[in-house]
Amino acid sequence: MFISTIRSISRLTKFHLSQYEANSKISLLSSSAITIGKRFKHVGSQSPRSGKRESGNTHHGKFEVDSVSTEQHDIIAESDESISLLDDKEYDTIVNTTMHVVNKKLLNLHNVMVLQPYIKWGPNKVKNIKPENQLAEAESLVRTLNWSVVVSLKVSLENTDRKMVFGSGKLDELKQIVNKCNSEGQPISCIFISKGTLKFVQKLSLSKFFGIPVMDRYSVVIQILRLHAITTEARLQVALAEIPYIRSQMREIETQGNIGQNLYLTDTQKMMLKKREKRLQQELEKLRTHRELLRNKRKQKQFPVVAVVGYTNCGKTSLIKALTNETSLQPRNQLFATLDVTAHAGMLPCRLEVLFMDTVGFMSDIPTGLIECFVATLEDALDADIIVHVQDISHDDWILQRNHVEKTLITLMRHTSSNNSINGNKKIDEKVSLDNVINVGNKIDLVSYEKTENIKDLRVVSSKTLAGINDLLIELEEKILQATDRVKMTIRVPMGGEEMQWLYKNTAVTSSEADPNNNQKILLNCVISRTTLEIFKHRFIG
Ligand SMILES: Nc1nc2c(ncn2[C@@H]2O[C@H](COP(=O)(O)OP(=O)(O)OP(=O)(O)O)[C@@H](O)[C@H]2O)c(=O)[nH]1
Numbered sequence: 001m002f003i004s005t006i007r008s009i010s011r012l013t014k015f016h017l018s019q020y021e022a023n024s025k026i027s028l029l030s031s032s033a034i035t036i037g038k039r040f041k042h043v044g045s046q047s048p049r050s051g052k053r054e055s056g057n058t059h060h061g062k063f064e065v066d067s068v069s070t071e072q073h074d075i076i077a078e079s080d081e082s083i084s085l086l087d088d089k090e091y092d093t094i095v096n097t098t099m100h101v102v103n104k105k106l107l108n109l110h111n112v113m114v115l116q117p118y119i120k121w122g123p124n125k126v127k128n129i130k131p132e133n134q135l136a137e138a139e140s141l142v143r144t145l146n147w148s149v150v151v152s153l154k155v156s157l158e159n160t161d162r163k164m165v166f167g168s169g170k171l172d173e174l175k176q177i178v179n180k181c182n183s184e185g186q187p188i189s190c191i192f193i194s195k196g197t198l199k200f201v202q203k204l205s206l207s208k209f210f211g212i213p214v215m216d217r218y219s220v221v222i223q224i225l226r227l228h229a230i231t232t233e234a235r236l237q238v239a240l241a242e243i244p245y246i247r248s249q250m251r252e253i254e255t256q257g258n259i260g261q262n263l264y265l266t267d268t269q270k271m272m273l274k275k276r277e278k279r280l281q282q283e284l285e286k287l288r289t290h291r292e293l294l295r296n297k298r299k300q301k302q303f304p305v306v307a308v309v310g311y312t313n314c315g316k317t318s319l320i321k322a323l324t325n326e327t328s329l330q331p332r333n334q335l336f337a338t339l340d341v342t343a344h345a346g347m348l349p350c351r352l353e354v355l356f357m358d359t360v361g362f363m364s365d366i367p368t369g370l371i372e373c374f375v376a377t378l379e380d381a382l383d384a385d386i387i388v389h390v391q392d393i394s395h396d397d398w399i400l401q402r403n404h405v406e407k408t409l410i411t412l413m414r415h416t417s418s419n420n421s422i423n424g425n426k427k428i429d430e431k432v433s434l435d436n437v438i439n440v441g442n443k444i445d446l447v448s449y450e451k452t453e454n455i456k457d458l459r460v461v462s463s464k465t466l467a468g469i470n471d472l473l474i475e476l477e478e479k480i481l482q483a484t485d486r487v488k489m490t491i492r493v494p495m496g497g498e499e500m501q502w503l504y505k506n507t508a509v510t511s512s513e514a515d516p517n518n519n520q521k522i523l524l525n526c527v528i529s530r531t532t533l534e535i536f537k538h539r540f541i542g
Pocket residue numbers: 310311312313314315316317318319330331332333334335336337338339359360361362442443444445446461462463464465
């Protein structure tokens with residue numbers, strides 16, 4: 001059972017989809033202005049307590065925002081069950097002590113040695129991947145946590161399966177670096193080995209060898225997700241993502257027997273973990289159903305939806321900001337800055353209102369389980385009329401990133417499609433292709449002129465300088481009208497008559513003007529779906 005809970009989330013400066021749905025009624029009031037019927041309630045703001053009204057411009061229209069104290073308003077439906085799951089002391093004990101894998105204490109600031117293992121040659125070498133780019137990404141992960149990178153090194157090896165990952169010679173070399181940093185007053189407090197997951201025994205042996213904690217990509221990303229997850233749904237998802245990791249480490253400990261430390265889970269703790277996983281899944285399922293309800297409502301209102309997806313830090317949030325002029329959006333130079341799917345109202349050049357959905361970024365070399373946890377939130381995106389796939393073309397690895405996103409998208413679509421076909425919804429099945437995707441190359445301002453000449457099949461833009469944004473809006477309009485089977489047309493109807501009211505109610509009237517030849521008539525410029533047009537004809541023209 002959902003109860004309304006008053007929560008203050010002052011850091012959140014975006015409209016949550018659920019809230020948007022709850023508070024907005026887009027009504028077409030006049031020929032030139034599209035106004036949100038009931039005003040948006042602002043979820044947090046720079047000055048949430050000011051009570052002042054702020055206003056924001058969309059590209060061609062205007063919406064109004066009541067900046068109200070978040071404490072007075074119900075922001076996110078949160079159940080008692082969610083609260084108890086997110087504040088579970090017994091579970092925290094497992095996480096913090098027994099497993100010390102996703103240790104909350106690690107949120108303390110750290111001075112980190114970042115190591116990027118890579119296979120230089122042989123059958124295990126991964127083609128096309130440049131270790132220096134992987135290392136740069138690993139450093140960004142660390143900086144996203146506000147930790148300092150003291151040393152960062154790429155380390156070549158033959159395989160990553162050794163008990164201590166590296167050979168003894170390399171280990172001694174690394175130990176010397178750690179000691180040198182310590183003696184020079186820059187003590188290293190943590191080692192980050194940038195590999196998807198390390199075996200438990202590897203982490204343990206390395207921690208013992210260096211005398212400081214050793215983390216893999218999974219544990220660093222989990223820390224980031226914990227830090228950035230604000231809404232109940234995101235927090236529940238992160239909590240669920242932790243369990244398979246803990247379980248796999250637990251299995252390893254059990255199969256390896258005594259690995260030198262008194263690390264194990266009691267039967268009661270195992271049971272508790274199992275129960276927790278089930279409860280988390282149930283809670284997320286409830287939220288999923290709730291989302292589906294909202295999605296259906298949105299469909300009834302017939303807002304076209306554009307999902308903006310892409311590799312983390314490619315500029316999704318920035319692009320939405322550029323497309324909507326929404327000042328509350330705050331792009332950040334951080335990985336996984338956005339963890340919730342949020343909806344942002346924008347307007348096409350024909351003045352049709354659309355919703356842009358901001359989504360969680362993708363990243364390679366992260367166990368799929370982590371991103372799969374966000375499938376429920378991504379469902380909204382996958383069901384969109386158009387998907388905009390943003391790519392950072394200034395990044396050395398943008399082709400690899402693009403391939404990774406496309407591959408993951410298709411996998412997620414299949415996953416969603418198989419879930420939905422159980423409920424008889426075949427719609428997404430039809431969409432398991434990337435036909436409705438617009439590829440957008442962002443950050444063109446950072447790319448040299450010579451390089452841009454080689455960029456094909458992409459609409460290039462800069463969300464920073466706004467170069468190419470208008471052309472993108474025009475392309476979006478064309479694609480959206482096509483995808484939603486809408487047309488732009490001018491309809492002449494009696495001034496103030498039933499037809500006029502009907503059109504205002506059932507179509508997007510973008511502008512109107514008096515008929516120069518007949519002062520009893522009015523010309524309404526509308527964006528209308530073909531089905532609605534047929535209904536109109538049937539009803540009024542016969
Ligand atoms: N120079 C330049 N920087 C950009 C552009 N677009 C985005 N950025 C910067 O790139 C960084 C990431 O931007 P975001 O919009 O937060 O990226 P995102 O894809 O939403 O990131 P996540 O939510 O973390 O996945 C920020 O520092 C932005 O200022 C652009 O067109 N040009």
